[in-house]
Amino acid sequence: MIEARNLGLSFETQDGPVQTLSEISLSVLEGEFISLIGPSGCGKTTLLRAIANLETPTSGSLTVNGMNAEAARLARAYGYVFQAPALLPWRSVKDNVRLPLEIMGLDDVAGRVSRNLDLVKLNGFEQKFPWQLSGGMQQRVSIARALAFDPKLLLMDEPFGALDEIVRDKLNQQLLELWARTKKTVVFVTHSIPEAVFLSTKIVVMSPRPGRIIDVIDVDLPSVRNLEIRESSAFLKIAHRVREGLKSGHSYED
Amino acid sequence: MPILTITFAIIVIWYLACIPMNAVLTTPKIANAGGGLANTLAYSWNEVRPVLPSPHQVAREIWNTVFAVAPWTIKSLVYHLWVTLSSTLVGFIMGGLLGILLAISIVHMTSLEKSLMPWVIASQTIPILAIAPMLIVVLGKTGLPDIFTKASISAYLCFFPVTIGMVKGLRSPDVMQQDLMRTYNASWTQTLWKLRLPASLPFLFTSLKVSVAIALTGAIVAELPTGAVAGIGARLLNGSYYGNTLQIWSALFVAAFAAAMMVWFLGELEKQSLKRMGAKP
Numbered sequence: 001m002i003e004a005r006n007l008g009l010s011f012e013t014q015d016g017p018v019q020t021l022s023e024i025s026l027s028v029l030e031g032e033f034i035s036l037i038g039p040s041g042c043g044k045t046t047l048l049r050a051i052a053n054l055e056t057p058t059s060g061s062l063t064v065n066g067m068n069a070e071a072a073r074l075a076r077a078y079g080y081v082f083q084a085p086a087l088l089p090w091r092s093v094k095d096n097v098r099l100p101l102e103i104m105g106l107d108d109v110a111g112r113v114s115r116n117l118d119l120v121k122l123n124g125f126e127q128k129f130p131w132q133l134s135g136g137m138q139q140r141v142s143i144a145r146a147l148a149f150d151p152k153l154l155l156m157d158e159p160f161g162a163l164d165e166i167v168r169d170k171l172n173q174q175l176l177e178l179w180a181r182t183k184k185t186v187v188f189v190t191h192s193i194p195e196a197v198f199l200s201t202k203i204v205v206m207s208p209r210p211g212r213i214i215d216v217i218d219v220d221l222p223s224v225r226n227l228e229i230r231e232s233s234a235f236l237k238i239a240h241r242v243r244e245g246l247k248s249g250h251s252y253e254d
Numbered sequence: 255m256p257i258l259t260i261t262f263a264i265i266v267i268w269y270l271a272c273i274p275m276n277a278v279l280t281t282p283k284i285a286n287a288g289g290g291l292a293n294t295l296a297y298s299w300n301e302v303r304p305v306l307p308s309p310h311q312v313a314r315e316i317w318n319t320v321f322a323v324a325p326w327t328i329k330s331l332v333y334h335l336w337v338t339l340s341s342t343l344v345g346f347i348m349g350g351l352l353g354i355l356l357a358i359s360i361v362h363m364t365s366l367e368k369s370l371m372p373w374v375i376a377s378q379t380i381p382i383l384a385i386a387p388m389l390i391v392v393l394g395k396t397g398l399p400d401i402f403t404k405a406s407i408s409a410y411l412c413f414f415p416v417t418i419g420m421v422k423g424l425r426s427p428d429v430m431q432q433d434l435m436r437t438y439n440a441s442w443t444q445t446l447w448k449l450r451l452p453a454s455l456p457f458l459f460t461s462l463k464v465s466v467a468i469a470l471t472g473a474i475v476a477e478l479p480t481g482a483v484a485g486i487g488a489r490l491l492n493g494s495y496y497g498n499t500l501q502i503w504s505a506l507f508v509a510a511f512a513a514a515m516m517v518w519f520l521g522e523l524e525k526q527s528l529k530r531m532g533a534k535p
Contacts, residue, residue: 090532
């Protein structure tokens with residue numbers, strides 16, 4: 001689904017070039033749930049944006065869905081969920097989910113809208129405006145919007161980072177159910193270890209200066225998970241390995 | 255309530271100011287009548303050709319020229335107001351559209367911001383009174399109807415706030431919303447219609463409210479150098495030729511009232527459209 005080989009990305013700044021990504025090699029298979037985890041500045045968001053063709057790598061190769069990243073964006077291969085809901089405040093919930101359908105000129109607009117609002121459990125809120133919803137509900141609308149045109153790939157950039165832990169737990173569970181039902185490939189950026197372990201089939205641990213991959217961990221927990229699993233020893237073992245990875249990448253130093 | 259207090263204060267100050275302002279004309283008359291406070295007030299506030307007419311004289315003049323005469327005659331202020339307002343509105347629409355188009359071009363072509371913006375700003379630094387006669391002469395030669403000549407002065411004044419406001423408004427969507435449109439591979443017209451224009455609407459209304467008031471000023475100024483026989487500007491000119499301050503003051507009040515009504519109307523339109531766009535009540 002996604003294939004990155006020796007990917008590098010550097011910015012020119014006044015103090016010389018800054019290497020945001022260095023020697024990133026990663027492959028994501030169809031149906032996987034991949035988390036990118038690391039401290040801020042490790043390039044996890046940049047990597048996601050490179051996959052989405054919102055940033056352009058300066059070296060290496062990157063294919064998304066068998067195409068280069070730009071062709072994949074032009075072919076509307078992925079849905080993107082941002083850190084903030086980024087809803088259009090003048091559109092109701094329903095019309096926000098309609099937005100990509102209008103732009104892409106797809107058919108069965110009403111059906112797609114209601115199916116995807118069902119998926120995030122927001123039926124009944126069609127006519128509400130964003131300001132009438134809580135932060136968690138707004139982010140669910142933005143997930144429905146990203147899924148509205150049925151892309152195979154879902155890119156999520158710390159979608160629950162701004163929410164409190166209780167809401168986040170609930171949304172994590174809903175996201176897992178949604179993933180099981182839709183069989184999408186998900187690339188998920190987070191800085192929460194429990195969130196990464198709970199959601200993923202594979203965790204990519206990253207470290208800053210330059211942004212690079214430290215470890216790739218397969219999560220061999222059962223595919224049906226509930227919140228209690230976070231107290232199991234298997235879960236804690238994986239969480240420990242993630243923490244060790246972050247430590248070895250000097251993520252806990254100043 | 256606060257507005258009534260201020261209005262009352264202004265009227266009191268105005269009445270008081272009438273006494274010294276009209277003293278030149280009234281001093282001998284008051285002396286003849288035997289002086290005293292009652293005579294002073296009576297003469298100061300009811301002078302036939304006053305330097306500063308008192309509020310009730312202006313009110314009576316407005317009543318006489320607005321309600322007591324048929325609105326289509328040359329004696330009616332309604333007729334004059336209509337002449338000025340029609341060119342105000344034509345100019346407002348021309349200037350508004352020009353302002354929006356300029357803003358859209360500036361937002362979409364970064365080179366235009368550097369090349370066009372200085373001219374847009376320079377155009378507003380020239381005193382309108384200096385450029386109005388020349389514009390009217392030049393445009394008069396083109397054979398366009400007079401109303402367009404007058405309206406062009408309004409348009410010249412009122413496109414500017416619209417351009418400035420709309421450039422800011424069209425750029426108001428945040429980076430995430432713009433990235434979102436990019437992930438949809440939206441064309442620039444789709445981004446314009448579905449993101450930039452709706453986001454700029456509050457900015458547009460703020461600009462339009464400023465614009466409509468100066469469009470009226472522009473239409474009045476445009477009537478001055480042409481020696482127009484009809485319109486609020488013509489009334490002002492006529493009043494100052496013949497020292498008829500009552501006519502000037504009543505024309506000014508009617509013009510101010512019309513401007514206030516237009517701003518109010520735009521405010522209501524703004525409220526309605528923002529309500530339909532789901533704004534927080």
